[in-house]
Amino acid sequence: MLNEKSNESIQNFFQSNEFNKDCYNINKYKEKAKSNEEFQIIEYLNNILKNLIINGCKLDIYSLDNRGNKFSWCSKGEKRGGFDYIPPPKGWKGFGINVLGKYDNGNNDWFGKNGNNNEWAVAYHGIGIKMGTKITLEEVTKCILKEGFKPGNGQAYADDDDERHPGKKIGKGVYCSPDPNVMESYANWAQTNTFINGNCYIMGFMIRVKPEKIRHYKYKNDYWVLNGDISEMRPYRILIKEKNYKEYISNLKINNSKIIIGDKIWCSYIENKLINCQDICGHIYENVLIEAAIVKMDGNILATTNGINFKNGEIQTINELFKVGLISYKASIITIGGKTYRVIHFEKNKLAYLNVIEGGACICKCNTAYIIGKYNRSQRCKVDGIVKYQNVGMCNTVVEDLANELRSYF
Numbered sequence: 001m002l003n004e005k006s007n008e009s010i011q012n013f014f015q016s017n018e019f020n021k022d023c024y025n026i027n028k029y030k031e032k033a034k035s036n037e038e039f040q041i042i043e044y045l046n047n048i049l050k051n052l053i054i055n056g057c058k059l060d061i062y063s064l065d066n067r068g069n070k071f072s073w074c075s076k077g078e079k080r081g082g083f084d085y086i087p088p089p090k091g092w093k094g095f096g097i098n099v100l101g102k103y104d105n106g107n108n109d110w111f112g113k114n115g116n117n118n119e120w121a122v123a124y125h126g127i128g129i130k131m132g133t134k135i136t137l138e139e140v141t142k143c144i145l146k147e148g149f150k151p152g153n154g155q156a157y158a159d160d161d162d163e164r165h166p167g168k169k170i171g172k173g174v175y176c177s178p179d180p181n182v183m184e185s186y187a188n189w190a191q192t193n194t195f196i197n198g199n200c201y202i203m204g205f206m207i208r209v210k211p212e213k214i215r216h217y218k219y220k221n222d223y224w225v226l227n228g229d230i231s232e233m234r235p236y237r238i239l240i241k242e243k244n245y246k247e248y249i250s251n252l253k254i255n256n257s258k259i260i261i262g263d264k265i266w267c268s269y270i271e272n273k274l275i276n277c278q279d280i281c282g283h284i285y286e287n288v289l290i291e292a293a294i295v296k297m298d299g300n301i302l303a304t305t306n307g308i309n310f311k312n313g314e315i316q317t318i319n320e321l322f323k324v325g326l327i328s329y330k331a332s333i334i335t336i337g338g339k340t341y342r343v344i345h346f347e348k349n350k351l352a353y354l355n356v357i358e359g360g361a362c363i364c365k366c367n368t369a370y371i372i373g374k375y376n377r378s379q380r381c382k383v384d385g386i387v388k389y390q391n392v393g394m395c396n397t398v399v400e401d402l403a404n405e406l407r408s409y410f
Contacts, residue, residue, distance in 0.1 A: 045069075045093060048240055052201065053095055056138035057238075063145065068096015068237050080113055081121035081211045088124075088180045088239060094206065095238045097145065103234065110208060111236065120208035120234070123176040123224055125149065126187035127203045137203050141238060144205065149174040149226075149233050156344040156355065157225060160217045170215045173227025176207060182222055184241070185377075188389070199242050206237035258291075262303030266294050270303050273402045274373055280401055286382040288394050290359070291337075291374040296410075302369070308337040315370075321352060322365050336361060336372065351400065353392070362396045364403030368410045373399040 053059055071087050071094055078085050088094070100108055109118035127140050157170045177183055187202040210232045215225045226232050258275060260267040274292040278284050293304035299315045314335050321334060325348050332343045334354055341354035341361055354361040359376040375390040383394065 048093065048201070049095060052138065052240065053238060056136075057141045057145075058138070059142060059145065063098055065096040065098040065100065068099075069094050078113075079115065081119045081208070083121040083178055083211065083214075085113075085122050086178060086180055088206070089184070091241050092180070092184075092204075093240045095240070097236050097238065099234065099236045103231075110210075110234070121178065121211050121214065123178050123207050123209045123233075124180045124183035124239075125174075125176045125205045125207055125233075125235075126183035126185070127205075141203060144235060148231070149235075151227070156342075157217045157220065157223065162215045163218045163221065164215055168215075170217060170225050171227045173215065173225040174233060176209065176224050176226065176233065177222050178224065179222045180204075183239075187241075188243075188391075201240050201242055203241075204239040205235040206239060207233050207235045209233050259306040260303060261306060262294075262301060266303035269294060269402065270305065273405075274371075274398055275305075277398050277401075279397050283384055284382075285394060285398060287379070288375070288381045288383075288390060288398055289373045290376040290379050290390060292399075293372040294369060295372065296369045298368075308372070308374070311335065311338050318363060318370060321346070322349065334363075336374070351396075351403070353396065359390065360392055360395065362399040364399050366403055366407045366410055369406075371399050371403045371406070 049064075053064070054061060099111065104110060104118075107118070109116050110120045112119040127137055151172050151174050155172050156175075158172050160170050162168045162170045183204045184202070187204050209224065209226055213226055213232045215227065216223055258271075260270050270292045275289055276286050277288070291305045291307040293308045293310075294302040295304070295310070295315060296302065297315070297319055299310075301310065304310075314337075317334060321343065325346060334341050334343060334352070336354075339356065341356050343352050344355045344360075345351075345353040350365060352363045354363065358378065359374065361372065361374040364371045373395050375392065375395040377389055377391060379390045381388055381390050381394070388394075
């Protein structure tokens with residue numbers, strides 16, 4: 001990894017019109033760098049720009065604006081659009097998007113940082129993609145810049161009361177956050193990563209959002225929802241961060257020896273179809289779940305890892321959820337082995353996605369039984385030999401795959 005130092009001469013270089021016109025010819029600029037380190041940083045950023053942003057995302061150089069490559073560092077408490085502005089944390093690189101003069105008949109007040117009445121707030125949006133999908137990080141980036149943001153499937157707070165608009169629900173919308181750490185956490189869940197010269201990168205956006213359109217749950221003001229026109233969210237900087245997989249691999253200590261109790265055949269399903277398995281797209285998972293269980297609707301446990309110790313009434317509560325759906329706050333709370341989860345997505349007679357601070361779970365319904373898988377974001381696993389952390393996409397994939405396989409059986 002290169003030093004984070006980025007002095008004024010480097011910033012001036014990336015803001016120059018000469019660089020805007022010819023970003024490929026990096027060697028001609030070596031003489032402009034005052035030190036070898038400066039040249040290395042320029043070469044490193046240019047390599048990302050050329051190979052990922054332009055070739056990968058298929059963006060024309062004129063859709064970018066190198067004046068936006070430099071973050072606006074600020075003192076604590078500085079605001080944009082009436083909300084606190086938090087710059088991206090160490091490690092993130094920015095590539096400016098050509099937005100000046102593009103909106104509001106050329107009026108750039110929305111992009112200001114002087115507190116004018118038309119100024120919009122700064123937010124972040126991380127890109128996370130489930131493995132097995134055909135679309136890539138680069139294609140998503142291109143699509144967002146071309147068509148704008150679109151609401152996803154995980155509408156965790158849609159039915160909650162909107163703190164900023166009393167008497168209204170949050171509703172379906174696009175999620176973002178004023179906190180760049182939330183963006184990074186979400187981007188890190190991506191199962192589809194992008195590589196340049198063997199280095200892995202995660203991606204996100206810095207965006208401006210219309211302040212009066214921001215919605216959020218009372219106890220989750222670091223998750224903003226925009227559910228109006230896509231013009232209420234304007235991306236102005238592509239964000240890139242390198243993930244150091246070499247460090248992950250060198251420190252890898254995966255605990256893959258889970259104790260599984262129950263019928264021998266069903267224990268084998270947990271071990272070889274849930275904890276370790278190959279999905280329908282051919283991806284190989286190792287230690288992908290922290291806990292798993294196969295349990296009948298009448299409470300008969302066919303097999304479970306010893307970390308799930310079902311309590312009285314828990315299976316009955318799951319039965320009620322799939323019977324009546326999410327019609328009350330009480331119905332959105334599920335406990336598994338004494339651990340309380342919140343239901344964030346539900347499809348009747350099929351599945352439920354659950355969330356807790358450190359991770360989550362997936363419950364898939366067969367005809368007479370449930371397949372349950374739990375993940376923890378701090379636990380390492382392997383996907384196709386690459387070290388990752390357990391995440392929601394991988395958990396949902398393996399649980400849903402097994403449920404589809406077993407529905408014809410029970």
